[in-house]
Amino acid sequence: MICATLKPGIECLFMKKSGCSYSGGKCFTIVENCDGCTRVVEFETGKYCSSFPYPAQKWQKGNCPMSTHLKKAAKTEGQKVNPLKASKRAAAKK
Numbered sequence: 001m002i003c004a005t006l007k008p009g010i011e012c013l014f015m016k017k018s019g020c021s022y023s024g025g026k027c028f029t030i031v032e033n034c035d036g037c038t039r040v041v042e043f044e045t046g047k048y049c050s051s052f053p054y055p056a057q058k059w060q061k062g063n064c065p066m067s068t069h070l071k072k073a074a075k076t077e078g079q080k081v082n083p084l085k086a087s088k089r090a091a092a093k094k
Helices: 083-093
Strands: 040-043 046-049
Touching: none
Parallel strands: none
Antiparallel strands: 040 046
8 A cells, every 4th residue: 555654655565544554653764874775765754765664673683685885795715625636636737
C-alpha cells in the first residue's frame, strides 16, 4: 500500500489499512553512516532509507548490505603453492 504517514506517495510493505504496522508505527530517519547513499530519500519530515524502515539496525554489525556509497573490497588471496611440487617444477625447467 501507499504510505500515508511519513513518506507519502511511496509504496510500503508495512502500510496496512489500519496504518503503519512497523514497530512504533513509523519508519526511522537515517543515521550518519547513510549519508551519501543513493537510497536516501528526503521528505518534509526528514531523510529516510528507501530500502529499510530502521537503517540504524543495518549498521549495528558492520556495513549496511544495501549501501551504495561504500566500496566493497574484494578479497583476493594468492593461490596456495605446494613447496615440494614447486621445487620439482623448477628443477625440471633447468
